[in-house]
Amino acid sequence: MFENLEFAPFILSFKLAGITTAILFTLSLPLAWWLSQSKSKIKSFIEAVTALPIVLPPSVLGFYILWALSHNSPIGAFFDEIFGIKLVFNFTGLVVASCFYSLPFMVQPLQGGFESLNKNMLEASYISGKSRLKTLLRVALPNIKPALLSAIIITFAHTVGEFGVVLMVGGSIPGETKVASVAIYEMVEIMDYTSAHIYSAIMVSISFLVLLSVYIFNKRYVKKVGL
Amino acid sequence: MIHIDIQKMLHGSSGQMLLGVDLKIKQGDFVALAGRSGSGKTTLLRILAGLESASGEIKVGDEIWQDKLTCKSVQKRGIGFVFQDYALFANMSVIENLLFVQKDKALAKHLLELTELEELQDRLPSTLSGGQQQRVSLCRALMNRPKILLMDEPLSALDPFMRAKLQQEILILHKEFQTTTIMVSHDPSEMYRLANRVVVLENGKIIQDGSAKDVLLKTSGSQKFSFEGEILDIKKIDVIYVAIISIGQQIVEVVVSENEAKNLHVEQIVRVGTKAFAPTISSR
Numbered sequence: 001m002f003e004n005l006e007f008a009p010f011i012l013s014f015k016l017a018g019i020t021t022a023i024l025f026t027l028s029l030p031l032a033w034w035l036s037q038s039k040s041k042i043k044s045f046i047e048a049v050t051a052l053p054i055v056l057p058p059s060v061l062g063f064y065i066l067w068a069l070s071h072n073s074p075i076g077a078f079f080d081e082i083f084g085i086k087l088v089f090n091f092t093g094l095v096v097a098s099c100f101y102s103l104p105f106m107v108q109p110l111q112g113g114f115e116s117l118n119k120n121m122l123e124a125s126y127i128s129g130k131s132r133l134k135t136l137l138r139v140a141l142p143n144i145k146p147a148l149l150s151a152i153i154i155t156f157a158h159t160v161g162e163f164g165v166v167l168m169v170g171g172s173i174p175g176e177t178k179v180a181s182v183a184i185y186e187m188v189e190i191m192d193y194t195s196a197h198i199y200s201a202i203m204v205s206i207s208f209l210v211l212l213s214v215y216i217f218n219k220r221y222v223k224k225v226g227l
Numbered sequence: 228m229i230h231i232d233i234q235k236m237l238h239g240s241s242g243q244m245l246l247g248v249d250l251k252i253k254q255g256d257f258v259a260l261a262g263r264s265g266s267g268k269t270t271l272l273r274i275l276a277g278l279e280s281a282s283g284e285i286k287v288g289d290e291i292w293q294d295k296l297t298c299k300s301v302q303k304r305g306i307g308f309v310f311q312d313y314a315l316f317a318n319m320s321v322i323e324n325l326l327f328v329q330k331d332k333a334l335a336k337h338l339l340e341l342t343e344l345e346e347l348q349d350r351l352p353s354t355l356s357g358g359q360q361q362r363v364s365l366c367r368a369l370m371n372r373p374k375i376l377l378m379d380e381p382l383s384a385l386d387p388f389m390r391a392k393l394q395q396e397i398l399i400l401h402k403e404f405q406t407t408t409i410m411v412s413h414d415p416s417e418m419y420r421l422a423n424r425v426v427v428l429e430n431g432k433i434i435q436d437g438s439a440k441d442v443l444l445k446t447s448g449s450q451k452f453s454f455e456g457e458i459l460d461i462k463k464i465d466v467i468y469v470a471i472i473s474i475g476q477q478i479v480e481v482v483v484s485e486n487e488a489k490n491l492h493v494e495q496i497v498r499v500g501t502k503a504f505a506p507t508i509s510s511r
Contacts, residue, residue, distance in 0.1 A: 118312065118314055118317075120310040120312060120314035121314045121315070121316060121317070123278055123301075123308075123310075123314070124308065124310065124314045124315075124316070124364075124367070125316070125327075126278075126301045126302055127276060127278075127301055127302075127304075127306060127307075127308045128327070128328040128329075128367070128370070128371060129302045129303070129305065129328070129371065130302065130327075131302065138327065139316055139318070142318035143316075143317050143318050
């Protein structure tokens, strides 16, 4: 029963999730740090915008991203004309779309982690002459390991699990944009239930193992540091 | 000489309050900052440290830390600060906490020896007792060899025995490092033991400023001693009145006349003093 099984959709899913997570981590770290420390008036506005992907239907998000990245919008036209990069119905477009889709799942745990830190501890670092950057890297980050791990894993898992946005922005091009969730959808459509079962079981197992390891790590960490 | 002349509006639990302090402190002094909670003590300390903004001027020696145009950043003030909740870097061992501030192994070792912490130098803060953590915090505050050491109720979370021990260590470190030290405290015996000057704040203003003895001794005139307490109850027994007063951890009965009783009420804060006998002191 395994002879017809294609692993390309899984590899594509994980590749997409890995790249998205790496990009989002780099972008979200300064954003989450700023949000956690800021008393600015526009903070609530930024928070609301970053949380939008949680509440919006993937089709709405997908539609806007599709429109923004296509030739019909200045953004899509700009990338195509200047860099020669097409952003829809290919892997690059999927990465861009996933970054929007999974943004809150990276920003929110990081922000929560930073906010839970003892403010005096950060101030002690400033008082001893350390810059904000050094305080972030040497004091804040090492003390939010559980939040850090949660943010990375949840973002990764959430990107693996995305469906609607991927389908709208990427379509279903084998080896390019046909990720595991889209592949399962197509199997069900052509009534290939055996393959759909296998694919789905693999997704469930991997997701469960990933989440289980996060919870086990966090429990041990809390015990060790005594938070 | 430190000259602080600052104003700041505070939004406390009892509405708005103007913190307005004009204070000159001599180099090498040990100043205790006293007053009820919400009187602005901690804010004053934080403004001096550069952790909070205020209008006005701060001058330390010949350096201007703050005036109308400039405000020296917290990083550049080079002070030492001890927080009430220790605020140690939880991810670093004791020695790493010290070395993070300044890579001066000899100084770190010396400080840990003075505070009897050498044995614990590789432990994480979470595995230490409160007293040990506060000593680490004290050592860490001195790693930059600060000219000014600020302490915000450093010992209030510790038991009396540990408090007395740490008071001694604070005094030793204050003298050895020749810091100008400002400490927020609620404990009169602590202030008396450590400080050569006590400043009392109330509602954001200085209401008392003097030597520890002048400010803290509550007797007046020919009183032998006097204590502040709260009236818990006033009872009439035959023709006399007895006021039950809570003083510190003790409850005492004081006979009062009918006229006096009329002017007193339950929950009133009063001063109980006596003149006409020599107190006896007996050991427990």
